[in-house]
Amino acid sequence: MTPEAALDRVVHLLDRAHETTFKPKAFQRARNVVREMDPAELAERAAAGTLTKLAGIGDASARVITEALAGEVPAYLAKLEATTHVPISPEGQRYREGLKGDCHVHSMWSDGGAEIEEMAVTARALGHQYMVLTDHSPRLTIANGLSRERLERQLVDIAALNEIMAPFRILTGMEVDILEDGSLDLDNDLLTRLDVVVASVHSKLRMPQRQMTERMVRAVASPHVDILGHCTGRLIGRRPQSTFDADYVFAACEQFGTAVEINCRPERLDPPRELIDVAIAYDCWFSIDTDAHATGQLEWHPYGCDRAAERQVPIDRIINTLSADDLLAWTANG
Numbered sequence: 001m002t003p004e005a006a007l008d009r010v011v012h013l014l015d016r017a018h019e020t021t022f023k024p025k026a027f028q029r030a031r032n033v034v035r036e037m038d039p040a041e042l043a044e045r046a047a048a049g050t051l052t053k054l055a056g057i058g059d060a061s062a063r064v065i066t067e068a069l070a071g072e073v074p075a076y077l078a079k080l081e082a083t084t085h086v087p088i089s090p091e092g093q094r095y096r097e098g099l100k101g102d103c104h105v106h107s108m109w110s111d112g113g114a115e116i117e118e119m120a121v122t123a124r125a126l127g128h129q130y131m132v133l134t135d136h137s138p139r140l141t142i143a144n145g146l147s148r149e150r151l152e153r154q155l156v157d158i159a160a161l162n163e164i165m166a167p168f169r170i171l172t173g174m175e176v177d178i179l180e181d182g183s184l185d186l187d188n189d190l191l192t193r194l195d196v197v198v199a200s201v202h203s204k205l206r207m208p209q210r211q212m213t214e215r216m217v218r219a220v221a222s223p224h225v226d227i228l229g230h231c232t233g234r235l236i237g238r239r240p241q242s243t244f245d246a247d248y249v250f251a252a253c254e255q256f257g258t259a260v261e262i263n264c265r266p267e268r269l270d271p272p273r274e275l276i277d278v279a280i281a282y283d284c285w286f287s288i289d290t291d292a293h294a295t296g297q298l299e300w301h302p303y304g305c306d307r308a309a310e311r312q313v314p315i316d317r318i319i320n321t322l323s324a325d326d327l328l329a330w331t332a333n334g
Contacts, residue, residue, distance in 0.1 A: 003042065003064070003068040014027065014084075017084040018266055030057045033057055094315070099128070100323055101128050101171075102289055102290050103227060103320050105119055105292050109150065113293055118295055129168065130168065130170070132171040133158060137184075139177045139185040172194050172195045173195055180207070184197075184225070198228075198261065199222070199258075200229030201216065208243075221252055221258075225256075226319075229261045231260065232275070234270055235268065253285075254285075257285070261286070265290070265297075276311040276313065
């Protein structure tokens with residue numbers, strides 16, 4: 001294993017473990033330094049013990065580099081491999097085995113931590129047939145949302161990557177903000193060009209129940225919207241869920257063919273159990289999505305699959321058990 005590959009794997013595993021300290025970015029910086037260095041100079045510095053004199057390489061990353069150069073599995077990497085595995089129940093495994101793709105994925109184009117190709121290569125290695133790239137829409141400036149011009153450039157890049165990565169497919173998409181009046185934060189002509197549209201509320205989450213209900217119903221009724229993302233907006237232990245009439249919202253999802261996302265992020269696990277039950281009662285479609293912002297987070301499907309198994313979500317109502325072609329046919333008819 002090369003030093004670059006070892007550092008890259010460390011970053012992946014730290015993200016898989018949802019490490020929120022400085023560590024992932026520190027190892028990412030070290031990997032970038034190594035990527036740009038002459039291998040001979042790197043080996044010389046490792047032998048001389050001067051790696052930490054390089055900006056971006058600290059004691060921990062220097063040890064990983066030195067051990068990789070010696071032909072060893074770095075001890076820190078081995079520890080992470082052993083301790084960051086995402087568990088899944090036997091019941092949840094049935095759902096995980098049924099998934100053919102991930103419909104909610106971010107990249108460095110907005111607030112993700114990896115390039116599109118890195119996310120796609122990882123998704124393919126995990127056994128997926130496709131992923132939907134859903135970077136943020138322009139109004140969410142805090143997440144570097146994509147302007148019209150940037151989205152158009154991204155669509156060109158995705159087309160080029162699909163030529164290289166076939167038969168794996170990167171489907172075009174966006175996580176579009178649901179604005180206060182229920183309209184969508186993207187022009188209709190661009191929405192029409194996307195394969196899959198996830199619509200989510202990111203602002204005014206404490207809006208009164210009636211207004212929030214009307215806002216969400218208007219959004220899911222849009223012919224452009226395919227998935228309602230993390231519907232309550234909660235962050236477990238940090239932000240309470242927004243309030244809306246679940247009967248109205250999920251009835252609208254069923255009527256207009258909009259899937260309810262089961263968001264796998266550990267700090268979201270959204271919808272809560274009782275709302276999944278309501279959505280099941282309305283015979284809604286579902287999408288089990290990682291909402292990954294880094295390669296390691298693409299391994300978070302077990303969290304959502306276990307939740308789906310616990311609430312007995314019908315597997316045949318989960319859209320990302322469909323092939324890419326069948327998913328596109330489903331969105332076209334939604």
